[in-house]
Amino acid sequence: MEKNQKVALITGITGQDGAYLAELLLEKGYKVHGVKRRSSLFNTDRIDHLYQDPHVDNPQLVLHYGDMTDSMNLTRIIQEIQPDEIYNLAAMSHVKVSFDTPEYTANADGIGTLRILEAVRFLGLEKKTKIYQASTSELYGLVQAVPQSETTPFYPRSPYAVAKMYAYWITVNYREAYNMFACNGILFNHESPLRGETFVTRKITRAVSKIALGLQDKLYLGNLDAKRDWGHAKDYVRMMWMILQADQPEDWVIATGVTTTVRDFVKMAFKEVGIHLRFEGEGVDERAFVVSCSNPEFQLPEGKEIVNVDPKYFRPTEVDLLIGDPTKAKEKLGWVPEYDLESLVKDMMRSDLKLMQKNQYLKDGGYKILNSFE
Numbered sequence: 001m002e003k004n005q006k007v008a009l010i011t012g013i014t015g016q017d018g019a020y021l022a023e024l025l026l027e028k029g030y031k032v033h034g035v036k037r038r039s040s041l042f043n044t045d046r047i048d049h050l051y052q053d054p055h056v057d058n059p060q061l062v063l064h065y066g067d068m069t070d071s072m073n074l075t076r077i078i079q080e081i082q083p084d085e086i087y088n089l090a091a092m093s094h095v096k097v098s099f100d101t102p103e104y105t106a107n108a109d110g111i112g113t114l115r116i117l118e119a120v121r122f123l124g125l126e127k128k129t130k131i132y133q134a135s136t137s138e139l140y141g142l143v144q145a146v147p148q149s150e151t152t153p154f155y156p157r158s159p160y161a162v163a164k165m166y167a168y169w170i171t172v173n174y175r176e177a178y179n180m181f182a183c184n185g186i187l188f189n190h191e192s193p194l195r196g197e198t199f200v201t202r203k204i205t206r207a208v209s210k211i212a213l214g215l216q217d218k219l220y221l222g223n224l225d226a227k228r229d230w231g232h233a234k235d236y237v238r239m240m241w242m243i244l245q246a247d248q249p250e251d252w253v254i255a256t257g258v259t260t261t262v263r264d265f266v267k268m269a270f271k272e273v274g275i276h277l278r279f280e281g282e283g284v285d286e287r288a289f290v291v292s293c294s295n296p297e298f299q300l301p302e303g304k305e306i307v308n309v310d311p312k313y314f315r316p317t318e319v320d321l322l323i324g325d326p327t328k329a330k331e332k333l334g335w336v337p338e339y340d341l342e343s344l345v346k347d348m349m350r351s352d353l354k355l356m357q358k359n360q361y362l363k364d365g366g367y368k369i370l371n372s373f374e
């Protein structure tokens with residue numbers, strides 16, 4: 001290893017943010033270690049383009065098997081690699097699923113963060129290792145004030161958010177108690193072509209692409225009134241790195257400052273492929289119809305019903321409105337996002353349309369196109 005080369009550990013490297021962050025840190029000359037879980041199928045799709053043969057001398061990207069629920073495993077990895085920076089991105093990150101698996105979510109997302117902090121302390125690395133904790137706008141939950149900033153009170157509304165609240169405060173506590181460089185990035189929703197397929201934006205861009213190509217009939221969604229502050233994951237991982245390069249360890253809100261309903265996101269995604277929609281009705285009876293389709297490649301008749309509400313996607317407690325105030329990040333760290341919502345939707349639609357066109361070729365070739373469970 002080169003002298004003075006920085007070493008980073010990313011938990012959750014196989015996820016959306018982990019993949020973009022690994023790419024960024026490798027570009028910056030870091031040696032990057034990542035924790036991946038054992039799975040019965042390959043689970044490294046998002047980072048396969050960064051693959052380096054482990055048999056060559058000094059690979060710059062190294063993966064370790066691990067799990068946020070296994071203290072000894074995490075401690076051993078940290079001891080072996082002595083990282084300068086740890087980015088704790090691993091989490092059971094799906095809000096709706098956390099209502100089904102609350103205990104596991106608390107363990108992985110809440111206590112998992114403690115395991116990382118405690119390992120650094122136990123190994124005597126408090127002065128060497130900086131820690132980034134993936135905190136979330138879900139902490140704000142039930143609206144107390146908008147726009148939400150570093151000083152807005154929290155009111156979590158899901159087992160996921162409550163687990164992340166523990167992680168947030170234990171990070172602050174270790175910073176204050178042991179003088180550790182440990183920071184929370186309170187990130188608002190961020191999306192990309194690598195976004196998990198069951199989060200609403202990606203579910204929409206995949207479905208719109210399939211509907212346009214005649215591979216799917218309808219899109220079923222839950223709460224169309226929810227408002228989110230959506231940014232691009234590429235802009236947000238850059239900020240994760242900037243947070244650990246700051247002079248002082250602090251907590252930071254990362255957001256765009258613009259909020260949009262799920263319904264409007266649906267309209268924007270369909271518009272990208274030349275399809276204009278009309279929404280009618282309310283609550284579970286709300287639906288959307290094709291008003292016009294200006295793209296001759298896609299044969300969607302006027303009046304066709306293509307979006308329905310399915311209450312199975314409703315959450316027992318919902319977060320109605322998120323809109324962040326990123327002033328501190330912009331003024332103190334000079335963060336400037338490159339994407340707005342329109343360019344984000346374009347990027348996701350371009351990628352999913354290409355992906356689904358591949359499926360269409362397969363279908364035309366006689367292969368059966370399977371739908372996945374969501």
Ligand code: NDP
Binds near residue numbers: 013017134188
């Ligand atoms: P993803 O769900 O795409 O990725 C989560 C990662 O964590 C995956 O690599 C997953 O592994 C890994 N993981 C899950 N459980 C465990 C476990 N028990 N042990 C080890 N690894 C585990 O999330 P994102 O990339 O979108 O988000 C990254 C982090 O940021 C998460 O902590 C999330 O809660 C948080 N966050 C995300 C926001 C967003 O809008 N994306 C906003 C605010 C915070 P596998 O691939 O095997 O499933």
Ligand code: GDR
Binds near residue numbers: 201
């Ligand atoms: P969120 O993201 O819960 O904000 O958490 P998600 O995309 O799952 O939901 C956003 C909003 O859309 C509504 N919604 C639907 N959601 C899903 N998943 N599927 C649907 O069919 C659907 N229909 C409507 C939801 O009710 C919600 O209001 C994400 C995750 O990345 C967290 O890990 C992260 O902490 C927060 O963003 C910030």
